[in-house]
Amino acid sequence: MRPLKMVDLELERRFLGPRLDAAISEVLAHTQFIRGPEVHKFAQELGNYLGGTKVIPCANGTDALQLALMALDLKPGDGVIVPAFTYVATAEVAALLHLKVRWVDVSLDHFNLLPEELEKAWSPEIKAIIPVHLFGQAAPMQEILEFARIKGVSVIEDTAQALGADYIFPSGERRKLGTLGEIGCTSFFPSKNLSCYGDGGAVFTASEAQAARIARIANHGQDTLYEFAEVGVNSRLDSLQAAILRLKLPYLDEFNARRRAAAELYDGYFHDIPALQIPYRAPWSTHIFHQYTLRVLDGRRDALKAYLAERGIPAMVYYPKPLHLQPAYYNSAYPEGSFPNAERLAKEVISLPIHPFLSEDQIYYIAEGVREFFK
Numbered sequence: 001m002r003p004l005k006m007v008d009l010e011l012e013r014r015f016l017g018p019r020l021d022a023a024i025s026e027v028l029a030h031t032q033f034i035r036g037p038e039v040h041k042f043a044q045e046l047g048n049y050l051g052g053t054k055v056i057p058c059a060n061g062t063d064a065l066q067l068a069l070m071a072l073d074l075k076p077g078d079g080v081i082v083p084a085f086t087y088v089a090t091a092e093v094a095a096l097l098h099l100k101v102r103w104v105d106v107s108l109d110h111f112n113l114l115p116e117e118l119e120k121a122w123s124p125e126i127k128a129i130i131p132v133h134l135f136g137q138a139a140p141m142q143e144i145l146e147f148a149r150i151k152g153v154s155v156i157e158d159t160a161q162a163l164g165a166d167y168i169f170p171s172g173e174r175r176k177l178g179t180l181g182e183i184g185c186t187s188f189f190p191s192k193n194l195s196c197y198g199d200g201g202a203v204f205t206a207s208e209a210q211a212a213r214i215a216r217i218a219n220h221g222q223d224t225l226y227e228f229a230e231v232g233v234n235s236r237l238d239s240l241q242a243a244i245l246r247l248k249l250p251y252l253d254e255f256n257a258r259r260r261a262a263a264e265l266y267d268g269y270f271h272d273i274p275a276l277q278i279p280y281r282a283p284w285s286t287h288i289f290h291q292y293t294l295r296v297l298d299g300r301r302d303a304l305k306a307y308l309a310e311r312g313i314p315a316m317v318y319y320p321k322p323l324h325l326q327p328a329y330y331n332s333a334y335p336e337g338s339f340p341n342a343e344r345l346a347k348e349v350i351s352l353p354i355h356p357f358l359s360e361d362q363i364y365y366i367a368e369g370v371r372e373f374f375k
Protein backbone atom coordinates (compact mmCIF):
# COMPACT_ATOMS: atom_id res chain seq x y z
CA MET A 1 0.00 0.00 0.00
CA ARG A 2 1.15 3.50 -0.81
CA PRO A 3 2.31 5.50 2.27
CA LEU A 4 -0.53 7.59 3.64
CA LYS A 5 -0.65 11.35 3.50
CA MET A 6 -3.33 13.86 4.47
CA VAL A 7 -3.32 15.03 0.83
CA ASP A 8 -1.46 13.23 -1.99
CA LEU A 9 -0.48 15.83 -4.57
CA GLU A 10 1.93 13.43 -6.24
CA LEU A 11 -0.98 11.22 -7.34
CA GLU A 12 -2.83 14.28 -8.59
CA ARG A 13 0.21 15.29 -10.62
CA ARG A 14 0.33 11.81 -12.19
CA PHE A 15 -3.38 12.05 -13.00
CA LEU A 16 -2.87 15.38 -14.78
CA GLY A 17 0.15 13.91 -16.55
CA PRO A 18 1.71 15.64 -19.55
CA ARG A 19 -1.12 18.16 -19.71
CA LEU A 20 0.37 19.79 -16.64
CA ASP A 21 3.78 20.13 -18.25
CA ALA A 22 2.15 21.51 -21.40
CA ALA A 23 0.21 24.13 -19.44
CA ILE A 24 3.37 25.22 -17.62
CA SER A 25 5.47 25.20 -20.80
CA GLU A 26 3.02 27.51 -22.50
CA VAL A 27 3.57 30.14 -19.81
CA LEU A 28 7.34 29.61 -19.93
CA ALA A 29 7.16 30.20 -23.69
CA HIS A 30 5.25 33.48 -23.62
CA THR A 31 7.07 34.68 -20.46
CA GLN A 32 4.18 36.90 -19.34
CA PHE A 33 4.49 35.63 -15.80
CA ILE A 34 2.43 38.43 -14.31
CA ARG A 35 -0.93 39.41 -15.87
CA GLY A 36 -0.58 36.74 -18.54
CA PRO A 37 -3.64 35.64 -20.51
CA GLU A 38 -4.17 32.61 -18.23
CA VAL A 39 -5.10 34.82 -15.29
CA HIS A 40 -7.97 36.52 -17.07
CA LYS A 41 -9.17 33.28 -18.65
CA PHE A 42 -9.14 31.49 -15.33
CA ALA A 43 -11.13 34.30 -13.70
CA GLN A 44 -13.74 34.03 -16.46
CA GLU A 45 -13.94 30.25 -16.23
CA LEU A 46 -14.24 30.20 -12.45
CA GLY A 47 -16.88 32.95 -12.65
CA ASN A 48 -18.91 30.83 -15.06
CA TYR A 49 -18.51 27.77 -12.86
CA LEU A 50 -19.85 29.76 -9.90
CA GLY A 51 -22.93 30.79 -11.84
CA GLY A 52 -21.82 34.04 -13.41
CA THR A 53 -20.09 35.93 -10.61
CA LYS A 54 -17.13 38.28 -11.09
CA VAL A 55 -13.84 36.75 -9.98
CA ILE A 56 -10.83 38.84 -8.99
CA PRO A 57 -7.77 36.59 -8.62
CA CYS A 58 -5.25 37.56 -5.95
CA ALA A 59 -2.14 36.26 -4.20
CA ASN A 60 -3.72 34.05 -1.51
CA GLY A 61 -6.87 33.47 0.51
CA THR A 62 -5.76 35.71 3.34
CA ASP A 63 -5.34 38.60 0.91
CA ALA A 64 -8.76 37.83 -0.55
CA LEU A 65 -10.28 38.45 2.89
CA GLN A 66 -8.25 41.61 3.34
CA LEU A 67 -9.27 42.94 -0.09
CA ALA A 68 -12.92 42.25 0.75
CA LEU A 69 -12.70 44.21 4.02
CA MET A 70 -10.85 47.07 2.30
CA ALA A 71 -13.47 47.22 -0.47
CA LEU A 72 -16.22 47.60 2.13
CA ASP A 73 -14.46 50.77 3.37
CA LEU A 74 -14.42 49.60 6.96
CA LYS A 75 -12.78 52.11 9.29
CA PRO A 76 -10.54 51.43 12.29
CA GLY A 77 -12.78 50.60 15.23
CA ASP A 78 -15.54 49.08 13.10
CA GLY A 79 -16.44 45.58 14.19
CA VAL A 80 -16.55 42.30 12.31
CA ILE A 81 -18.09 39.07 13.51
CA VAL A 82 -15.96 35.94 13.05
CA PRO A 83 -16.51 32.37 14.30
CA ALA A 84 -14.28 31.45 17.25
CA PHE A 85 -13.43 28.09 15.67
CA THR A 86 -11.70 28.59 12.30
CA TYR A 87 -8.32 29.16 10.70
CA VAL A 88 -6.59 32.29 11.94
CA ALA A 89 -6.59 34.15 8.59
CA THR A 90 -10.21 35.16 8.95
CA ALA A 91 -9.55 37.13 12.11
CA GLU A 92 -6.01 38.20 11.25
CA VAL A 93 -6.93 40.50 8.39
CA ALA A 94 -9.58 42.19 10.49
CA ALA A 95 -7.06 42.82 13.24
CA LEU A 96 -4.48 44.10 10.73
CA LEU A 97 -6.99 46.67 9.49
CA HIS A 98 -7.57 47.77 13.12
CA LEU A 99 -11.08 46.39 13.13
CA LYS A 100 -12.60 44.94 16.28
CA VAL A 101 -13.04 41.20 16.08
CA ARG A 102 -16.22 39.92 17.73
CA TRP A 103 -16.38 36.15 18.14
CA VAL A 104 -19.37 33.91 17.79
CA ASP A 105 -19.64 30.31 18.97
CA VAL A 106 -20.09 27.45 16.53
CA SER A 107 -22.23 24.33 16.29
CA LEU A 108 -21.13 20.99 17.78
CA ASP A 109 -22.78 19.31 14.79
CA HIS A 110 -21.77 21.26 11.70
CA PHE A 111 -18.87 23.21 13.29
CA ASN A 112 -20.00 26.46 11.65
CA LEU A 113 -21.16 29.76 13.08
CA LEU A 114 -24.42 29.55 15.06
CA PRO A 115 -26.88 32.17 13.80
CA GLU A 116 -28.72 32.19 17.13
CA GLU A 117 -25.50 33.45 18.78
CA LEU A 118 -25.21 36.48 16.48
CA GLU A 119 -27.43 38.72 18.59
CA LYS A 120 -25.14 38.14 21.62
CA ALA A 121 -22.15 39.40 19.61
CA TRP A 122 -24.06 42.31 18.17
CA SER A 123 -23.14 45.95 18.81
CA PRO A 124 -23.70 49.03 16.68
CA GLU A 125 -20.05 49.18 15.55
CA ILE A 126 -20.41 45.84 13.72
CA LYS A 127 -20.17 46.39 9.97
CA ALA A 128 -19.63 42.90 8.60
CA ILE A 129 -20.06 39.21 9.36
CA ILE A 130 -17.55 36.66 8.02
CA PRO A 131 -19.06 33.17 8.11
CA VAL A 132 -16.60 30.41 7.28
CA HIS A 133 -17.77 27.29 5.45
CA LEU A 134 -15.58 25.02 7.53
CA PHE A 135 -14.27 21.64 6.31
CA GLY A 136 -16.31 21.80 3.08
CA GLN A 137 -19.84 22.44 4.24
CA ALA A 138 -21.96 25.60 4.31
CA ALA A 139 -22.64 27.69 7.36
CA PRO A 140 -26.40 28.25 7.82
CA MET A 141 -26.36 31.13 5.37
CA GLN A 142 -30.07 31.86 5.13
CA GLU A 143 -30.27 32.77 8.81
CA ILE A 144 -26.97 34.66 8.68
CA LEU A 145 -28.00 36.63 5.60
CA GLU A 146 -31.35 37.44 7.21
CA PHE A 147 -29.65 38.70 10.38
CA ALA A 148 -27.26 40.81 8.28
CA ARG A 149 -30.13 42.22 6.21
CA ILE A 150 -32.07 43.29 9.32
CA LYS A 151 -28.95 44.92 10.81
CA GLY A 152 -27.85 46.42 7.50
CA VAL A 153 -24.34 44.91 7.50
CA SER A 154 -22.30 43.07 4.86
CA VAL A 155 -21.59 39.36 4.69
CA ILE A 156 -18.20 38.15 3.47
CA GLU A 157 -18.07 34.39 2.92
CA ASP A 158 -14.80 32.62 3.66
CA THR A 159 -15.07 29.84 1.07
CA ALA A 160 -11.42 28.73 1.31
CA GLN A 161 -12.49 25.23 2.40
CA ALA A 162 -15.69 24.85 0.41
CA LEU A 163 -15.16 25.87 -3.19
CA GLY A 164 -17.59 23.91 -5.34
CA ALA A 165 -20.09 23.13 -2.56
CA ASP A 166 -23.71 24.19 -3.03
CA TYR A 167 -26.08 25.96 -0.68
CA ILE A 168 -29.50 24.35 -0.89
CA PHE A 169 -32.46 26.66 -0.22
CA PRO A 170 -35.73 25.24 1.17
CA SER A 171 -37.20 25.69 -2.33
CA GLY A 172 -34.55 23.31 -3.63
CA GLU A 173 -32.70 26.13 -5.41
CA ARG A 174 -28.94 25.68 -5.29
CA ARG A 175 -26.22 28.32 -5.30
CA LYS A 176 -22.45 27.92 -5.16
CA LEU A 177 -20.90 28.87 -1.83
CA GLY A 178 -19.05 32.13 -2.10
CA THR A 179 -21.83 33.75 -4.15
CA LEU A 180 -24.44 34.19 -1.43
CA GLY A 181 -22.93 37.04 0.55
CA GLU A 182 -21.95 40.47 -0.73
CA ILE A 183 -18.39 39.23 -1.25
CA GLY A 184 -16.91 35.73 -1.35
CA CYS A 185 -13.28 34.79 -0.75
CA THR A 186 -11.31 31.67 -1.48
CA SER A 187 -7.81 30.20 -1.39
CA PHE A 188 -5.96 27.99 -3.87
CA PHE A 189 -3.35 26.88 -1.32
CA PRO A 190 -2.03 23.43 -2.37
CA SER A 191 -4.17 21.48 0.12
CA LYS A 192 -7.49 23.15 -0.81
CA ASN A 193 -10.07 21.41 -2.99
CA LEU A 194 -9.18 23.59 -5.99
CA SER A 195 -5.51 24.28 -5.55
CA CYS A 196 -2.46 25.55 -7.35
CA TYR A 197 1.23 24.73 -6.87
CA GLY A 198 2.04 27.71 -4.71
CA ASP A 199 -0.08 30.47 -3.23
CA GLY A 200 -3.24 31.79 -4.84
CA GLY A 201 -6.64 33.17 -3.98
CA ALA A 202 -9.66 34.97 -5.36
CA VAL A 203 -12.48 37.33 -4.44
CA PHE A 204 -16.03 36.97 -5.79
CA THR A 205 -18.71 39.62 -6.17
CA ALA A 206 -21.86 39.99 -8.24
CA SER A 207 -21.28 43.74 -8.62
CA GLU A 208 -19.29 44.99 -11.58
CA ALA A 209 -18.41 48.21 -9.73
CA GLN A 210 -17.26 46.35 -6.63
CA ALA A 211 -15.18 43.97 -8.77
CA ALA A 212 -13.44 46.94 -10.38
CA ARG A 213 -12.78 48.43 -6.94
CA ILE A 214 -11.35 45.17 -5.58
CA ALA A 215 -9.13 44.77 -8.66
CA ARG A 216 -7.90 48.32 -8.18
CA ILE A 217 -7.07 47.78 -4.50
CA ALA A 218 -5.25 44.54 -5.42
CA ASN A 219 -3.17 46.54 -7.91
CA HIS A 220 -1.74 49.25 -5.63
CA GLY A 221 -4.92 51.31 -5.88
CA GLN A 222 -3.89 52.19 -9.42
CA ASP A 223 -6.58 53.74 -11.62
CA THR A 224 -4.74 54.36 -14.88
CA LEU A 225 -1.02 53.82 -15.34
CA TYR A 226 0.83 55.57 -12.49
CA GLU A 227 -2.33 57.25 -11.21
CA PHE A 228 -3.01 55.98 -7.71
CA ALA A 229 -6.55 56.72 -6.57
CA GLU A 230 -6.26 55.07 -3.17
CA VAL A 231 -3.86 53.12 -0.99
CA GLY A 232 -3.85 49.55 -2.20
CA VAL A 233 -1.76 46.42 -1.97
CA ASN A 234 0.12 44.18 -4.40
CA SER A 235 -1.83 40.97 -4.56
CA ARG A 236 -1.74 38.97 -7.78
CA LEU A 237 -2.27 35.43 -8.92
CA ASP A 238 0.62 34.68 -11.29
CA SER A 239 0.24 33.18 -14.77
CA LEU A 240 1.81 29.81 -13.89
CA GLN A 241 -0.64 29.29 -11.05
CA ALA A 242 -3.54 30.41 -13.22
CA ALA A 243 -2.51 27.92 -15.94
CA ILE A 244 -2.49 25.10 -13.37
CA LEU A 245 -5.85 26.18 -11.99
CA ARG A 246 -7.37 26.32 -15.49
CA LEU A 247 -6.29 22.73 -16.02
CA LYS A 248 -7.72 21.59 -12.69
CA LEU A 249 -11.02 23.52 -12.58
CA PRO A 250 -12.85 21.10 -14.94
CA TYR A 251 -12.10 18.29 -12.46
CA LEU A 252 -13.29 20.10 -9.35
CA ASP A 253 -16.73 18.47 -9.25
CA GLU A 254 -15.31 15.02 -9.93
CA PHE A 255 -12.60 15.45 -7.30
CA ASN A 256 -15.19 16.67 -4.78
CA ALA A 257 -17.39 13.66 -5.58
CA ARG A 258 -14.45 11.34 -4.95
CA ARG A 259 -13.86 12.98 -1.58
CA ARG A 260 -17.55 12.48 -0.79
CA ALA A 261 -17.33 8.80 -1.74
CA ALA A 262 -14.29 8.37 0.52
CA ALA A 263 -16.20 10.08 3.35
CA GLU A 264 -19.11 7.71 2.90
CA LEU A 265 -16.79 4.72 3.16
CA TYR A 266 -15.33 6.15 6.36
CA ASP A 267 -18.82 6.75 7.74
CA GLY A 268 -19.67 3.10 7.16
CA TYR A 269 -16.71 2.02 9.27
CA PHE A 270 -17.29 4.51 12.09
CA HIS A 271 -21.04 4.96 12.51
CA ASP A 272 -21.30 2.16 15.10
CA ILE A 273 -18.48 3.43 17.34
CA PRO A 274 -20.24 5.23 20.22
CA ALA A 275 -17.18 7.36 21.06
CA LEU A 276 -17.12 8.89 17.56
CA GLN A 277 -19.34 11.51 15.98
CA ILE A 278 -19.17 11.13 12.21
CA PRO A 279 -19.41 14.28 10.08
CA TYR A 280 -22.85 15.88 10.14
CA ARG A 281 -24.57 16.45 6.81
CA ALA A 282 -26.42 19.74 6.88
CA PRO A 283 -29.65 19.64 4.87
CA TRP A 284 -28.82 23.13 3.54
CA SER A 285 -25.50 22.14 2.00
CA THR A 286 -23.65 19.66 -0.10
CA HIS A 287 -20.44 18.56 1.62
CA ILE A 288 -17.20 18.50 -0.35
CA PHE A 289 -15.07 17.16 2.51
CA HIS A 290 -12.15 19.50 2.49
CA GLN A 291 -11.60 17.63 5.73
CA TYR A 292 -13.12 14.45 7.10
CA THR A 293 -13.42 15.49 10.72
CA LEU A 294 -14.58 13.28 13.55
CA ARG A 295 -15.40 14.25 17.12
CA VAL A 296 -13.86 11.93 19.71
CA LEU A 297 -16.37 12.01 22.55
CA ASP A 298 -14.54 9.92 25.17
CA GLY A 299 -11.65 12.31 25.81
CA ARG A 300 -9.08 10.13 24.01
CA ARG A 301 -8.54 12.25 20.89
CA ASP A 302 -4.81 12.76 21.42
CA ALA A 303 -4.30 9.09 22.30
CA LEU A 304 -6.07 8.11 19.08
CA LYS A 305 -3.83 10.43 17.08
CA ALA A 306 -0.70 8.91 18.65
CA TYR A 307 -2.02 5.37 18.10
CA LEU A 308 -2.65 6.06 14.42
CA ALA A 309 0.76 7.70 13.99
CA GLU A 310 2.39 4.45 15.21
CA ARG A 311 0.64 2.68 12.34
CA GLY A 312 1.76 5.20 9.75
CA ILE A 313 -1.65 6.88 9.62
CA PRO A 314 -1.41 10.66 9.62
CA ALA A 315 -4.17 12.64 11.30
CA MET A 316 -4.43 16.32 12.07
CA VAL A 317 -6.21 18.49 14.59
CA TYR A 318 -7.93 21.41 12.89
CA TYR A 319 -7.90 23.41 15.16
CA PRO A 320 -6.34 22.71 18.58
CA LYS A 321 -7.07 26.13 20.11
CA PRO A 322 -10.03 28.42 19.42
CA LEU A 323 -9.11 31.89 18.25
CA HIS A 324 -10.43 33.78 21.29
CA LEU A 325 -7.83 31.94 23.41
CA GLN A 326 -4.89 32.60 21.07
CA PRO A 327 -2.39 35.02 22.62
CA ALA A 328 -2.45 37.30 19.55
CA TYR A 329 -6.22 37.72 19.76
CA TYR A 330 -6.86 37.46 23.47
CA ASN A 331 -9.26 39.99 24.88
CA SER A 332 -10.16 39.81 28.57
CA ALA A 333 -13.79 40.34 27.62
CA TYR A 334 -13.71 36.76 26.23
CA PRO A 335 -11.99 34.56 28.83
CA GLU A 336 -11.93 30.78 28.69
CA GLY A 337 -15.50 29.52 28.88
CA SER A 338 -16.89 32.28 26.64
CA PHE A 339 -17.45 30.00 23.64
CA PRO A 340 -17.94 26.53 25.08
CA ASN A 341 -18.61 24.74 21.80
CA ALA A 342 -15.50 26.11 20.11
CA GLU A 343 -13.45 25.19 23.17
CA ARG A 344 -14.91 21.70 23.27
CA LEU A 345 -14.33 21.07 19.55
CA ALA A 346 -10.69 22.11 19.91
CA LYS A 347 -10.31 19.19 22.36
CA GLU A 348 -12.39 16.66 20.41
CA VAL A 349 -11.87 17.00 16.66
CA ILE A 350 -9.55 14.92 14.54
CA SER A 351 -9.24 14.94 10.76
CA LEU A 352 -8.27 11.83 8.80
CA PRO A 353 -6.59 11.76 5.38
CA ILE A 354 -9.00 12.66 2.59
CA HIS A 355 -8.31 13.53 -1.04
CA PRO A 356 -9.53 12.44 -4.49
CA PHE A 357 -6.90 9.73 -4.85
CA LEU A 358 -7.37 7.90 -1.56
CA SER A 359 -7.86 4.21 -2.41
CA GLU A 360 -10.38 1.86 -0.83
CA ASP A 361 -7.46 -0.15 0.56
CA GLN A 362 -6.05 2.93 2.21
CA ILE A 363 -9.43 3.87 3.63
CA TYR A 364 -9.83 0.34 4.97
CA TYR A 365 -6.38 0.43 6.57
CA ILE A 366 -7.08 3.81 8.21
CA ALA A 367 -10.53 2.70 9.37
CA GLU A 368 -9.16 -0.54 10.82
CA GLY A 369 -6.62 1.49 12.79
CA VAL A 370 -9.38 3.62 14.25
CA ARG A 371 -11.61 0.62 14.97
CA GLU A 372 -8.76 -1.25 16.69
CA PHE A 373 -8.20 1.72 18.98
CA PHE A 374 -11.81 1.71 20.20
CA LYS A 375 -12.02 -2.06 20.60
Ligand SMILES: *Cc1c(COP(=O)(O)O)cnc(C)c1O
Pocket residue numbers: 060061062063086087089090132158160161186187188189199200201
Ligand atom coordinates in the same frame (compact mmCIF):
# COMPACT_ATOMS: atom_id res chain seq x y z
C1 LIG B 1 -6.68 28.34 3.87
C2 LIG B 1 -7.62 29.25 4.53
C3 LIG B 1 -7.48 30.65 4.47
C4 LIG B 1 -6.25 31.33 3.95
O1 LIG B 1 -5.85 31.01 2.70
P1 LIG B 1 -4.29 31.24 2.29
O2 LIG B 1 -4.34 31.07 0.81
O3 LIG B 1 -3.50 30.21 2.97
O4 LIG B 1 -3.93 32.62 2.67
C5 LIG B 1 -8.47 31.43 5.02
N1 LIG B 1 -9.54 30.90 5.63
C6 LIG B 1 -9.69 29.56 5.74
C7 LIG B 1 -10.91 29.04 6.41
C8 LIG B 1 -8.75 28.71 5.20
O5 LIG B 1 -8.91 27.39 5.33
